[in-house]
Amino acid sequence: MKENFLIVDDAEFSRSVMKQALLNAGFDNIIEATTADEARKIIANSDIDLTILDIMLPDNSDLKLLYELLAIKKDTKVVVISAINKPEITREALLAGARGFITKPFNETDFLCKVRMALED
16 A cells, blocks of 8 residues: 555564554555654655654653654654553543554554554544
């Protein structure tokens, strides 16, 4: 499929699981970033349809990067993914403009459902 994805996660295993799920669903334009700095540069210089953003990165440990990415390109679509399962974090992410929130660990079906919903939003 033609959509361009950016997966931002410092954990190689998490990135590979998300990438494989997207590949299994027929999405094949996938860029990966391991730091907030890499993500900022990619968003600013690439045509990304959906960013899947882990909020715990070596150079970012909250929703700051979400706000920054949305400021760089207001129309960017972001789904936040995190092992932190706190309702207040989910609520803040969604109010800030995230198109979805996925809690780790996740199953592939739920992951792809939230990805498709975010793309259609």
